[in-house]
Amino acid sequence: MQSFQSIDATTCAQWIKQGKLTPVEAVKIAIDQVKKYNERFHAVVHLYEEDAIKQAKSLSNLEAPFAGVPILLKDAGHDYAGHPSTSSSQLFKNQIATKNSHYVDQIIKAGFIIIGHTNAPEFALKFVSDSALYGTVPNPVNPKYHAGGSSGGSAAAVQLGMVPIAAASDGGGSIRIPASFSGLVGFKPTRGAMPTGPGSYRSWGGAAIDFALTKSIQDTENFLLAMQLPHQDASAFKVPPLIADDVRNYEDNINDLNIAYTVDPFIDETPSDDAVQAVEKTVNYLQNHGFSVTEVHPNINGLKDYLPGYYKMNASEQQKMFQQIKKQRGKAIQPDEVEPLSYLLAIYGEKIPAWEYSEVFDEWDNLANQMQQLHETYDALIQPATAKAAPSLSEDLYYLEMLPPIETWKDLNKETLGDLIIESLKSGTYYSPYAYIYNLTGQPAISLPVHSTSEGLPIGVMISARQSQDAKILALSKWLEKHRLFEYY
Numbered sequence: 001m002q003s004f005q006s007i008d009a010t011t012c013a014q015w016i017k018q019g020k021l022t023p024v025e026a027v028k029i030a031i032d033q034v035k036k037y038n039e040r041f042h043a044v045v046h047l048y049e050e051d052a053i054k055q056a057k058s059l060s061n062l063e064a065p066f067a068g069v070p071i072l073l074k075d076a077g078h079d080y081a082g083h084p085s086t087s088s089s090q091l092f093k094n095q096i097a098t099k100n101s102h103y104v105d106q107i108i109k110a111g112f113i114i115i116g117h118t119n120a121p122e123f124a125l126k127f128v129s130d131s132a133l134y135g136t137v138p139n140p141v142n143p144k145y146h147a148g149g150s151s152g153g154s155a156a157a158v159q160l161g162m163v164p165i166a167a168a169s170d171g172g173g174s175i176r177i178p179a180s181f182s183g184l185v186g187f188k189p190t191r192g193a194m195p196t197g198p199g200s201y202r203s204w205g206g207a208a209i210d211f212a213l214t215k216s217i218q219d220t221e222n223f224l225l226a227m228q229l230p231h232q233d234a235s236a237f238k239v240p241p242l243i244a245d246d247v248r249n250y251e252d253n254i255n256d257l258n259i260a261y262t263v264d265p266f267i268d269e270t271p272s273d274d275a276v277q278a279v280e281k282t283v284n285y286l287q288n289h290g291f292s293v294t295e296v297h298p299n300i301n302g303l304k305d306y307l308p309g310y311y312k313m314n315a316s317e318q319q320k321m322f323q324q325i326k327k328q329r330g331k332a333i334q335p336d337e338v339e340p341l342s343y344l345l346a347i348y349g350e351k352i353p354a355w356e357y358s359e360v361f362d363e364w365d366n367l368a369n370q371m372q373q374l375h376e377t378y379d380a381l382i383q384p385a386t387a388k389a390a391p392s393l394s395e396d397l398y399y400l401e402m403l404p405p406i407e408t409w410k411d412l413n414k415e416t417l418g419d420l421i422i423e424s425l426k427s428g429t430y431y432s433p434y435a436y437i438y439n440l441t442g443q444p445a446i447s448l449p450v451h452s453t454s455e456g457l458p459i460g461v462m463i464s465a466r467q468s469q470d471a472k473i474l475a476l477s478k479w480l481e482k483h484r485l486f487e488y489y
Helices: 009-018 023-041 049-058 102-109 152-159 176-182 217-227 244-252 273-288 307-329 340-350 354-377 406-411 414-424 426-431 435-441 470-482
Strands: 044-047 070-074 113-118 166-170 185-188 209-214 258-261 292-295 380-384 445-452 458-464
Touching: 009 023, 009 217, 023 044, 023 049, 023 070, 023 113, 023 152, 044 152, 049 113, 070 102, 070 152, 102 113, 102 217, 113 152, 152 166, 152 176, 152 209, 166 185, 176 185, 176 445, 176 458, 185 217, 185 435, 209 217, 217 244, 217 470, 244 470, 258 273, 258 354, 273 292, 273 380, 273 445, 273 458, 307 340, 307 354, 307 414, 307 435, 340 406, 340 414, 354 435, 380 470, 414 426, 435 445, 445 470, 458 470
Parallel strands: 070 113, 070 166, 258 292, 258 380
Antiparallel strands: 044 113, 166 209, 185 209, 185 445, 380 458, 445 458
């Protein structure tokens, strides 16, 4: 019999419904796993042991799809009333959520038992999870490396068997990057597919979306079916719901899919041999099984055309948050209250005029149109999930030493600040030049664990499709999973 640590959430739910495992047993095993690994991996920053066991004991209705299954939330936007909501920042270290986010409401409605919150970088701004408040999350496959970010704590928790599934969010690759680095399935659904709010209904201008890190495609599909809210009136972006029969139909006619692939860099540096090998391995297997797979060249230069605008959005959102806090407490945020990159972004955001911020969304829409044109011909696009495997914990990723003294930042002009941000975040760009593109366009995209480096580190491939064609991605991913292309750790 499989162990709790190895099963996915769908299997866990089945065991509970069949009486092979009780909700209390599942929750206690999960909590024990957290205690076993957390001192080394810093994956979980808040553990709700007493509360979770109490909920598991009182659970009587097992009809919900994930009834009794333990889950961890991400400590960045996943507000859970009466529990900490810190965004992994010293600024909010004592903040307690007063109400649930709508996403968390739906988690509870789906039957999950929430056992805690996971680690993330401050304000979910980085591609690794290294908050000053909670520490760095090492890679669960090899702890000499990073787990990825910003959902690194969730990735480590799933790979280490703390929980069979963990809540996550993705505003620039924050689900797909740790999935690639940590050997998991990481899906970003079509913009608008998940619950949003209350308070803000277009997180990061629509770039960010909540979902989960999983061990299997059946979990990914079942989680989407359980979480989607097609009639959420307040949502800024409305999309048709996923229908399970659509996935089945594509599975039944899987060889009819017309597939494209690319290893184009999207920046001025080619992807690693490992990233290329992951794509070639997937493409060759598909071609050998009768699929039509064609190489394409999308002609995207993210470093030049899209990253500057993406960081303008980040900076404007950061400054908005700073202004809201200033209004609440009557005092501006000081540099020593947040990490340097968070403060730098906010200073930059203060200097971006409204017309430039508006222009960013024109860029996103034009890019979405470009990708839509590609998908007029091709059902899916395969490319590297990340350009490299996970960075070493010892690697300098943010070049903070090159920044001028912090007290001078407010005196710098907009152009200088923008250049400093691009330069200080450059390493993240070179590790992950692909994922954020789909946050701008709103397309669905998934990272699949299909390859390992010679050092044994995971690296994934990414499959994307046109908006609202999530079913095609799930069907193709399920086919690859059934044909044992996934590597497990």
